[in-house]
Amino acid sequence: MSALPTTNPPRSRWLALGVIATGMLMIVLDGSIVTVAMPAIQADLGFSPTGLSWVVNAYLVPFGSLLLLAGRLGDLIGRRRLFLTGVVVFTAASLLAGTATSPGMLIAARLGQGVGSAMSASVSLGILVTLFVEPTERGRAIAVFSFTGAAGASIGSVLGGLLTDALSWHWIFFINLPIGLAVLAVALPVLPVDRGLGLAAGxxxxxxxxxxxxxxxxxxxxxxxxxxxxxxxxxxxxxxxxxxxxxxxxxxxxxxxxxLMPLRIFRSRAVSGANLVQILMVAALFSFQILVALYLQNVLGYGAAATGLAMLPAATAIGAVSLGASARLNRRFGERSVLVAGIVSLIGMLGLLSRLPVHADYVTDLLPVMLLAAGFGLALPALTALGMSGAGDDDAGLASGLFNTTQQIGMAVGVAVLSTLAAGRTDGLLAEGASGAAALTGGYRLAFTVGAGLLVAALAVTLATLRRPPGLPAGTAQHAPAKHAPPAEHAPAPAETA
Structure with a gap:
């Protein structure tokens, strides 16, 4: 029995994409929005320095570990059902987080958010690729979806700073309530009902x-x-x-x-290579998303709102590229070429950060870095298309869960490796008599340098594994054939726009 949804008219498909993208944006925002609010949370709830890290880790651990299981479960019981359940769990946990009055209560809420996020995120791409089977439309849909991952973290930093300064840290969680309720209200009528393969199938x-x-x-x-x-x-x-x-x-x-995970999925070079590239790329870019915010606050003395606004050009550049140009570039030059261009841009970004001075000027030292972040808007849509290109209809949820899992593994590796290296370098410089600002900057520089090295490795893997099959023209993704393509009468008209 196929896990494909029932056929939807064109307008409903784009509404469904909007629901999926909004749900994912809410999840991605939650992964980064707490960053700039951490000092306020610590002061209000009395977290110890060690315990404070669990505001992030309590979300990351269940999210990363449950994605693969949830993705396959979506194939079995229905992706729509799992997506909606995940949104409900996440929204309820957000309410609990916003009303938290103790460290234990907040950590429990963050665990719940991680579980809900895993349920919804694991099947989002699976729903998308079965809704959009025509290559041009699928490219546009993936570009919209990828924007949530590429720019969402930067938007989270902006929003987190503004909400924390203007209201309180509680509102970084309360903001999820109207978004979650809106997603549920629109999703119920527009997300296609899929039967799933049945639990006996896997x-x-x-x-x-x-x-x-x-x-x-x-x-x-x-x-x-x-x-x-x-x-x-x-x-x-x-x-x-x-x-x-x-x-x-x-x-x-x-x-x-x-x-649970048929190993045949790894026979696709595109799937295997894209997931490995993602681990390396996401691990490297942790140094941008998190350490730049820490540099702005701990070295340059920016407040929460100023830090968020300083990161805004990055989010704008990523969004402009991922939403405006990536789909056209993928069609014209092919996902592999666009991915290479994006990674090269990101290597340049971290290369500049590896030379960051202690007393940086925002316009000359940081603004160029923010603009080069546009490379993420090129790389992620191309990588997402490649990561899903080898999955058939019955494995779409699994491939989606796998792709999201490797993203979280990359994030965890980046957190552990780069933050540990930065802290060790900072401690060494302090022992040598450096000032606090100079020591912190030296630690961040080392992390940026190692991050650039991880991106060079990602580029090498891309060139070695993500090759276009012989005879396939540039700009044509190697997608697995759909086993149950929509009937011709439901195909979108050529003139339809998103």
Whole structure:
């Protein structure tokens, strides 16, 4: 039985895309909106310096570890049902977070937000690629969707700063309530009803337990490296156990009758290569999304609102490129070429940041960096199209969950590696007698340099693995053939616009 939705008229498809993109924007915003509000949260709720990191980690761990399971569950029980359930859970958890009066209450709410986010995010791309089967329309839809990931984090920094300064940190969570309710109100009539394959088609309970436990333990290990250290018994032990669990999951998938994650999906060079590139790229760009905000506040003395406004040109540049040009460029030059151009731009961005002075001038030292962030608006839509191009209809939810999972793995790796390197370099410079501002800047520079190196590795993987198949013209994505394409009478008219 196919997991495809019932056919929707063109206008409903674009409304459905708007619902999916808005839901994803809410999720992406929540991942970054807390960054600039962390000092206010700590002061109000009495978090310890170590405990404060769990405002982020309590969201990241369930989100990253449940995406793959949730993606396959969407294929089995219906992606619409899982998406709507996730929005409900996320919105309810946001209300709890906004009313939190203790660290424990806020951490519990953030766990709930992570679970709801995983449910909705895991199937979003799966819904999209089954709604838009015509290559040109799919390219435009992916460009809109990718904007939420490419610019959403920067918008979150802007919004978080403004809400924290103008109202209070509580409103960075309350803002999700009207958005979530609006998404539900529009989604119910416009999201296509899909039956799903049925639990009997892939209810691999053992595999689900192995991969969920392995990912959760692995991400937990990574995000705690900053506090535990690389060589601690706890880090090495939990990391080894996570590796064993994930290896057991792979073995299980090769032998299971109805695997949770059919290994055939990795036969596609596009899928495998795109997911590896994403891990490297997202890990590198953590240094931009988070460390630049910390530099603005801790070194240059910007307030929360000023930090958000300083990041606004990046969000604007990313949005202009991803929404305005990326789909046309992908059609004309091909996703691989556009991805290469985007990564090169991002390497230049982090290269400039690696030379950031202690007393930077915003216009000359930081504004060019913000504008080069437009490379993310080129890279992510192209990478998303490549990451979903090898998935058939029955595996669309799985491929969506996998792509989102590698994004979260990249984020966790970036948090652990780059923040640990920056902190170690800062401590070393302080021991040598450097000023606080100089030591912090030196730590950030090292993280930016390593991030640039990760992007160079991403570029190498792109050139080596994401090759256009022989005979395929430039600008034509290698998408898996749809098993149940929409009937001709439901195809959009050529003149239709979004």
């Amino acid at each position: 209810a691999d309970v053992t595999g689900a337990a192995l991969v969920t436990a392995g990912l959760m333990l692995g991400i937990l290990t990574v995000v705690q490296i900053d506090g535990q250290g690389w060589n601690s018994v706890r880090t090495l032990g939990s990391g080894a156990l996570a590796a064993v669990l994930l290896a057991g999951f792979v073995v299980r998938q090769a032998m299971a009758r109805n695997p």
